[in-house]
Amino acid sequence: MEIKRISWLGSSTDDRAAMTAFFRDQLGMTLTVDVKGFSRLTTSNGDRIEFFGPDSVEHDQLDTGPVAGFLVDDVAASRQELIDAGVTSCTEIEHSNDGHRWFYFRAPDGNFYELCETHEPRPVKSSRP
Secondary structure, X not given: OOOOEEEEEEEEOOOHHHHHHHHHHOOOOXXXXXXXXXXXXXXXXXXXXXXXOOOOOOOOOOOOOOEEEEEOOOHHHHHHHHHHOOOOOEOOXXXXXXXXXXXXXXXXXXXEEEEEEOOOOOOOOOOOO
């Protein structure tokens, strides 16, 4: 397996609104999803940061702080490689409608990480002037 880049970061937070506003207004990311308990912001090259509030109904297992998502070519083969190496705490592969696929695993430090792949380009033009 080869890690191509860090393409996603997820974080549970008690103040999702403030974090969303900060990353949008101060760091210039584009807000692409803002629903109860969940926000997604995107960089101009398509990388994502997601915030999960206390009222989030997803990502309950991500209990270790910010979770980095590493881009790989083949998420299924990478998952199997980790399992073959003895990593027992891999989640099932999940997917979204845009071709993005991912799974989480717990590393030796006890923290969760993600391996992901995407088959669709995800660049987003900034709405900032």
